[in-house]
């Protein structure tokens with residue numbers, strides 16, 4: 394692998410001698426550096442990647458064993474080897490794809506039976522007196538469904554959905570205020586059913602329901618792998634939707650964790666979402682790397698983060714309803730690929746995954762794009778735009794949205810030279826030193842890379858394609874980095890310390906053994922706390 398990384402570094406040196414804009418002097422660049430699957434287009438031509446770089450990146454992916462590991466994943470091998478688990482979220486959307494074997498057993502009958510139970514339950518709730526659904530979960534048991542319910546609001550014809558994640562009592566208090574306990578369904582979503590935030594919120598919701606005339610025995614459902622714990626909590630088996638440990642939390646919205654989405658948009662639209670994911674799986678398995686959208690998206694990411702050294706990437710959906718997508722991708726990418734060692738326990742050879750962040754366009758333009766355009770660090774951008782909105786009466790809004798999205802990627806690439814800036818200031822009447830000073834503030838270096846994903850309409854099928862595209866992108870990047878993208882040991886230490894600090898904060902244990910800063914903060918909080 395070291396040879397491949399070295400070769401890419403040398404290519405990056407050469408690439409810095411040509412501007413991205415100048416690459417378009419070669420006819421056909423946009424066609425050659427874009428790929429399509431179904432009706433979705435991924436354009437990576439506004440990057441410094443040229444044919445030789447793409448070949449080298451594909452060779453890197455080949456050397457890392459991406460094709461073999463991809464098949465191992467789909468074949469149910471225990472590729473999450475620090476936890477000894479298979480990785481089969483793809484089975485959850487394998488609606489008609491045949492058997493999927495785990496340890497010699499076909500898991501599809503179980504997956505399809507649970508899906509059918511979910512459909513029955515969703516129909517029952519949609520036809521009942523339930524007006525509001527509260528999904529209590531955190532991380533992978535919250536971000537995906539919360540994002541999808543908002544993304545698919547034009548298809549939302551079921552009860553209202555609310556999402557409570559934070560252990561901060563403000564979250565559940567604000568959410569329950571105004572809800573009718575007699576017509577609310579609470580879904581406790583937790584793979585492990587031990588997560589302290591979720592279990593604390595679930596108990597609070599149960600007490601609220603009892604106190605306000607609802608019936609927790611009839612109005613609670615659970616989504617979990619731990620049926621013993623859901624039973625202990627008092628949720629009857631017919632309202633428990635289980636899944637297996639081969640579904641990672643941040644990959645779980647395709648199965649029971651997506652129940653709130655199914656209740657919101659109905660089983661048929663949820664099926665379309667699954668089919669979008671399945672279509673992307675098929676493309677990912679079948680397409681040559683040169684045309685493979687998840688592979689090319691991953692290679693673009695590797696080029697920018699690990700080869701060119703850009704430490705973050707911005708996800709910029711020009712779609713108000715996708716405003717939670719950056720948060721969702723943050724967990725998907727950063728929890729998966731923020732790792733210090735390779736599979737064999739030795740340090741990673743290059744930087745691990747980048748910081749992923751972003752916001753919906755055009756809002757971000759009026760907040761942080763200044764830094765993206767003129768800050769000293771390069772931030773590769775990932776734009777998303779639909780050809781159509783869901784508001785035919787407001788088509789002029791959508792034209793403006795598209796124009797803004799395309800304008801940003803063009804501006805990032807093209808920039809504005811010092812001469813252009815001087816000319817601009819000259820026409821405004823500036824001269825001499827003041828002209829020069831004013832002009833410098835208006836220079837955009839340009840040559841800033843971006844990619845754009847475009848599709849006809851953000852419908853359930855398309856959302857399924859987008860989510861699966863990014864899941865596979867993360868997988869490919871993880872394989873190239875040599876890491877396990879499916880564990881998350883890095884979240885453990887903070888949890889353990891929170892458990893040990895709880896009695897200290899409550900005042901039932903001394904702050905002994907804690908560092909001076911922590912002890913002082915505890916003392917300050919104790920002094921300032923209102924008496925109970």
Ligand SMILES: O=P(O)(O)OC[C@H]1O[C@H](O)[C@H](O)[C@@H](O)[C@@H]1O
Pocket residue numbers: 531532533534582583584585586587588591642643728881884
């Ligand atoms: O679904 P749960 O078991 O409650 O887990 C919820 C979340 O908690 C953990 O801290 C993990 O880092 C996440 O990957 C997970 O999604």
